[in-house]
Amino acid sequence: MNELVVIAIGGNSIITSNEQQSIQHQEKAIQAIVSNIADMLEGGYNIVLTHGNGPQVGLDLRRAEVASQYEDIPIVPLANCVANTQGGIGYQLQQGLVNELTQRGINKQVITLITRVEVAADDINFSNPTKPIGAFFSEQQRDVLMQEHPDWKFVEDSGRGYRRVVASPVPVKVLETDAITSLLDRGFVVIALGGGGIPVVQDGDHLYRGVDAVIDKDLATTLLAKELNADILAITTGVEKVCINFGKPNQQALGQITTDETRRYMSEGHFPAGSMLPKIEASLNFLAAGGNRVIITTPEKLPQAIKRETGTHIVTV
Numbered sequence: 001m002n003e004l005v006v007i008a009i010g011g012n013s014i015i016t017s018n019e020q021q022s023i024q025h026q027e028k029a030i031q032a033i034v035s036n037i038a039d040m041l042e043g044g045y046n047i048v049l050t051h052g053n054g055p056q057v058g059l060d061l062r063r064a065e066v067a068s069q070y071e072d073i074p075i076v077p078l079a080n081c082v083a084n085t086q087g088g089i090g091y092q093l094q095q096g097l098v099n100e101l102t103q104r105g106i107n108k109q110v111i112t113l114i115t116r117v118e119v120a121a122d123d124i125n126f127s128n129p130t131k132p133i134g135a136f137f138s139e140q141q142r143d144v145l146m147q148e149h150p151d152w153k154f155v156e157d158s159g160r161g162y163r164r165v166v167a168s169p170v171p172v173k174v175l176e177t178d179a180i181t182s183l184l185d186r187g188f189v190v191i192a193l194g195g196g197g198i199p200v201v202q203d204g205d206h207l208y209r210g211v212d213a214v215i216d217k218d219l220a221t222t223l224l225a226k227e228l229n230a231d232i233l234a235i236t237t238g239v240e241k242v243c244i245n246f247g248k249p250n251q252q253a254l255g256q257i258t259t260d261e262t263r264r265y266m267s268e269g270h271f272p273a274g275s276m277l278p279k280i281e282a283s284l285n286f287l288a289a290g291g292n293r294v295i296i297t298t299p300e301k302l303p304q305a306i307k308r309e310t311g312t313h314i315v316t317v
Ligand SMILES: NC(=O)OP(=O)(O)O
Pocket: 009, 010, 011, 012, 051, 052, 053, 054, 055, 195, 196, 214, 215, 216, 217, 218
């Protein structure tokens, strides 16, 4: 039985900077990603590929806001913008991966699944926006935007500038897990849960409606990996390996670590909040639910990391 790997790719691996937002730039980034996914498929793994949408959903929302200044063009709610990014990014990944597999002579079907995720209507995160979306702005640009849009909130993001933030409720349940399982059983590579899933709340018995938010894709991917009983969760990030004492002279990159060691490093404050910490918490959560292994590495290093040649591997024992 082939191992099931659930892989999360960040939206910023596809739009890498303000200057690289065009579809042509995104397709170039996607070509590199699908080549790595194809390598993993050749290694005999079953794969569910999830992706973020931070830069893309911010762009989509901005496009909708600008267009809605024309009286005949209605505004698009944020939940629909998330759905749009699932379709748009999913299409690019699906087409890129199908083409890559065809060129390699691999007969494997790929499908993108629109995926909804239930969140709690009373989630406290609705009143405290934390999820950065869209482009990076200078302090001066941010101040101008805040004057034009007093309801917009911003946060400084990773030393790269200011980004708009929106609500990011905790994912409670992936509503399309059964469909993903059926597709995996039939041999598909499944691209799902784009942008952390379209956030929906219960609106009566088994009835749902979309809400204006963007779910964190690492949290949502962990939830899906648990629901699918996946063997391996692969979380991609900007560094090849997780480090302790990051940025200090005694910085140390971590290869394989146990959950006990991970918890100790976490309690010693080695993993910054809003950056590596949520990925580490998600990893521990997946392993506590019975997962075998978590890999944290860059998208480029995934094929080597799955063979244990690089990356940080977190295991229970
Ligand atoms: N939705 C989400 O978490 O997207 P990014 O990973 O692109 O920020």
